[in-house]
Amino acid sequence: MLRKFITPKPADHVGIQTLRGLIWVSPWIVGFVLFMLLPIGMSIYYSLTDYSLLEAPVFIGLDNYRELFSDPVFWISVRVTAIYALCSVLLSTIITIALAVLLNNKLRGVGIVRAIVFLPTLVPLVAAALGWMWLYDGEMGLINNLLAKLSIDGPNWLGEKHWALLSLIMMSLWQVGAAMVICLAALQSVPRSLYDAANIDGAQPLSRFRHITLPMISPAVLFNIIIALIWSVQVFAVPYIMTQGGPEDSTRFYTIYLYENAFVYGRMGYASAMAWLQLLTVLGLTAIILRLSRNFVHYRIT
Amino acid sequence: MGKSADITRRTMLVTAAAAGAGFAVWPYRSRHVRDIPSGRVVLNYWEKWTGVEGQALGRIVDRFNNSQNRIWVKRVTMSDIVAKSMVAIGGGDPPDLVGLFNFNIPQFAEAGAILPLDELDSTKQLLPKHYAPAVWNLLTYENKIWAGVTTCYSLAIYYNREHFRQVGLDPDSPPPTVTEFDHYAKLLTQFADDGSLKRAGFMPNIPNWWPHFWPAMFGGTFYDKQTNRATLVSPENIAAYEWVANHPKLYGKMAAQTFGSSFNRTFHSPQDPFLLGKVSMILQGPWIANFIGTYAPTFDYGCFAAPVVEELYDPTHPTGILEADVIMIPRGCPNPQAAFEFLLYTQRQDVQEQLATDHSKPSPLMNVSEKFIHEHPNRYVHVHDAIIKSSAVRVAPQTRVWKQYADMIASAFDAIWAGADVRSQLQAAQDRVQQLLDTSALRRKQRQSMIGKYP
Numbered sequence: 001m002l003r004k005f006i007t008p009k010p011a012d013h014v015g016i017q018t019l020r021g022l023i024w025v026s027p028w029i030v031g032f033v034l035f036m037l038l039p040i041g042m043s044i045y046y047s048l049t050d051y052s053l054l055e056a057p058v059f060i061g062l063d064n065y066r067e068l069f070s071d072p073v074f075w076i077s078v079r080v081t082a083i084y085a086l087c088s089v090l091l092s093t094i095i096t097i098a099l100a101v102l103l104n105n106k107l108r109g110v111g112i113v114r115a116i117v118f119l120p121t122l123v124p125l126v127a128a129a130l131g132w133m134w135l136y137d138g139e140m141g142l143i144n145n146l147l148a149k150l151s152i153d154g155p156n157w158l159g160e161k162h163w164a165l166l167s168l169i170m171m172s173l174w175q176v177g178a179a180m181v182i183c184l185a186a187l188q189s190v191p192r193s194l195y196d197a198a199n200i201d202g203a204q205p206l207s208r209f210r211h212i213t214l215p216m217i218s219p220a221v222l223f224n225i226i227i228a229l230i231w232s233v234q235v236f237a238v239p240y241i242m243t244q245g246g247p248e249d250s251t252r253f254y255t256i257y258l259y260e261n262a263f264v265y266g267r268m269g270y271a272s273a274m275a276w277l278q279l280l281t282v283l284g285l286t287a288i289i290l291r292l293s294r295n296f297v298h299y300r301i302t
Numbered sequence: 303m304g305k306s307a308d309i310t311r312r313t314m315l316v317t318a319a320a321a322g323a324g325f326a327v328w329p330y331r332s333r334h335v336r337d338i339p340s341g342r343v344v345l346n347y348w349e350k351w352t353g354v355e356g357q358a359l360g361r362i363v364d365r366f367n368n369s370q371n372r373i374w375v376k377r378v379t380m381s382d383i384v385a386k387s388m389v390a391i392g393g394g395d396p397p398d399l400v401g402l403f404n405f406n407i408p409q410f411a412e413a414g415a416i417l418p419l420d421e422l423d424s425t426k427q428l429l430p431k432h433y434a435p436a437v438w439n440l441l442t443y444e445n446k447i448w449a450g451v452t453t454c455y456s457l458a459i460y461y462n463r464e465h466f467r468q469v470g471l472d473p474d475s476p477p478p479t480v481t482e483f484d485h486y487a488k489l490l491t492q493f494a495d496d497g498s499l500k501r502a503g504f505m506p507n508i509p510n511w512w513p514h515f516w517p518a519m520f521g522g523t524f525y526d527k528q529t530n531r532a533t534l535v536s537p538e539n540i541a542a543y544e545w546v547a548n549h550p551k552l553y554g555k556m557a558a559q560t561f562g563s564s565f566n567r568t569f570h571s572p573q574d575p576f577l578l579g580k581v582s583m584i585l586q587g588p589w590i591a592n593f594i595g596t597y598a599p600t601f602d603y604g605c606f607a608a609p610v611v612e613e614l615y616d617p618t619h620p621t622g623i624l625e626a627d628v629i630m631i632p633r634g635c636p637n638p639q640a641a642f643e644f645l646l647y648t649q650r651q652d653v654q655e656q657l658a659t660d661h662s663k664p665s666p667l668m669n670v671s672e673k674f675i676h677e678h679p680n681r682y683v684h685v686h687d688a689i690i691k692s693s694a695v696r697v698a699p700q701t702r703v704w705k706q707y708a709d710m711i712a713s714a715f716d717a718i719w720a721g722a723d724v725r726s727q728l729q730a731a732q733d734r735v736q737q738l739l740d741t742s743a744l745r746r747k748q749r750q751s752m753i754g755k756y757p
Contacts, residue, residue, distance in 0.1 A: 053388040060748070
């Protein structure tokens with residue numbers, strides 16, 4: 001009976017077809033409602049309450065949001081995250097494009113180099129963080145030992161306020177492999193005829209890159225920028241393992257402070273308010289980038 | 303082979319599905335469950351310890367399980383136990399017993415997330431006279447007892463006796479006051495020919511695990527419960543953190559920045575800076591004896607209570623801070639009375655001494671046996687014991703915002719260590735903490751009025 005009902009027939013009424021479609025996607029709908037929509041809705045409510053997980057929430061209106069604006073640690077976490085996101089997105093975009101252009105050449109062994117560049121993206125975050133902690137070690141770390149061979153007295157990378165955030169930004173650049181692959185795919189789809197035409201016109205390599213390559217791969221670059229922005233604003237595991245917010249709050253990222261409020265200090269309502277501000281900020285930034293991209297991103301119409 | 307003998311795709315799928323369904327519904331029980339003797343009340347006990355400390359607790363649980371035939375305690379090792387306990391209790395599916403930290407008691411008690419043990423202790427077996435006074439204070443909150451103690455520790459200064467001898471100091475006469483302590487630290491400090499720090503006499507950030515410790519040496523406190531005020535910016539606390547700030551001046555700012563933090567991941571390992579002789583005196587808990595025994599069994603070390611300013615010096619009342627691991631019964635747990643029976647068992651003198659010995663910690667109880675002191679792996683356990691029983695011992699303020707307060711102090715400590723102004727750092731931390739205290743008090747009032755309205 002059910003089988004007869006869910007098997008589409010050309011003569012079916014649109015309503016019946018819709019119903020059939022909904023039945024087919026119902027497992028996803030149920031999962032989405034239960035595990036996404038409901039928690040999202042509840043987190044909006046919790047952000048308006050005093051809620052510690054241990055007690056029933058008490059409605060306090062916008063007090064959590066008001067408190068956030070007078071919380072100095074909140075502003076520190078905003079500043080740290082903003083610096084990290086800006087530097088990480090900017091540098092990773094430049095490095096990604098440079099690597100993709102470099103590895104787009106048909107050179108011997110280029111496949112191996114591409115694999116090596118991509119490899120770090122497969123390393124679990126915890127393992128990567130632990131490995132980098134040893135690399136950055138002030139006394140025994142490989143980086144400082146190499147610097148010592150050049151007669152440079154390396155800093156205590158993760159132990160000093162002025163170096164800790166920079167160290168995490170540098171580490172984030174290690175995992176540009178996935179973005180590089182996207183850029184590489186975009187590069188390989190640039191029509192050869194455009195370069196041929198430019199050559200005939202006497203265009204120099206830099207000019208070809210600026211006027212052909214960059215516009216043609218701009219949708220891929222835009223995609224990478226948005227993904228990198230979302231990831232960098234939400235960065236958590238690596239700094240939590242490597243520095244736990246220190247020294248002197250110099251790596252107190254937004255999500256670390258959010259986690260601490262939710263699960264260490266027992267302030268789930270406050271943490272929910274932080275989560276919503278974070279979501280709205282990411283949405284706003286994405287909207288701004290998309291709006292600005294109209295002037296820079298070139299979409300081919302085929 | 304005839305066609306009738308072929309296995310069709312349909313047959314194969316049906317067989318696989320039947321096998322899968324059979325596996326799913328098979329009444330399998332894990333070995334852990336199979337080992338439980340029938341007829342016992344099973345208690346789930348969440349505890350944080352792993353490794354040798356977890357095994358030590360496992361022996362206590364085994365002793366209890368073998369001592370009677372009504373209750374079976376199942377120990378579940380739990381990482382990130384505070385967060386998971388909050389989720390489990392808040393979600394209405396708590397374990398029967400949970401092992402947390404003493405500073406969790408105000409938060410869990412105020413939230414009604416744990417049972418006051420007074421309600422379960424009909425025969426009045428949990429009595430203050432059994433515990434060191436400071437330990438009893440940790441277990442109680444607003445005139446109710448909320449937890450039993452599993453282990454406790456006080457902090458003391460451990461020192462390298464060989465280093466003392468090298469610089470002409472008597473290793474049997476450790477410095478009792480801050481002035482003498484500073485003098486000793488200076489004598490013990492060594493610089494290399496190139497001016498770099500070779501050995502630190504003492505550095506408050508090696509290890510930087512208790513940045514809230516130092517006010518105890520100057521008579522400072524953090525909180526006035528009567529007025530619900532943070533008291534971080536007091537003359538005593540300012541003096542304490544100015545004393546901290548003097549160390550980078552002694553060692554050089556850069557050396558102080560890099561020397562201490564370069565050992566952040568080597569404590570309690572063969573590369574421990576104290577065992578390597580990189581630092582002569584160090585603030586530590588009693589468990590360090592276990593690590594010395596493992597990694598440097600011939601290491602010649604001593605231990606003394608933290609020095610204090612001259613006007614506070616009283617050898618009969620040594621100073622230090624006391625912290626404890628506690629065992630609590632969550633509200634809504636399936637078997638509160640049986641859980642209480644196990645909790646009571648853990649408070650027995652012989653059980654406490656066994657666990658404290660295995661963890662290399664002092665006993666939280668007033669009475670300790672001669673055997674405990676003499677056979678303890680830490681030959682200086684009497685120093686820790688004296689601190690715990692001293693009227694000058696400090697405990698964490700009983701407020702639910704203490705964890706956040708301690709984190710604010712840690713950030714202020716980092717800034718002060720890097721050269722920031724002491725008073726302004728403490729003032730900034732106090733302002734935020736006071737905001738948290740006020741908010742916490744306000745929310746509690748709101749919650750109480752709501753509960754009064756909707757019982």
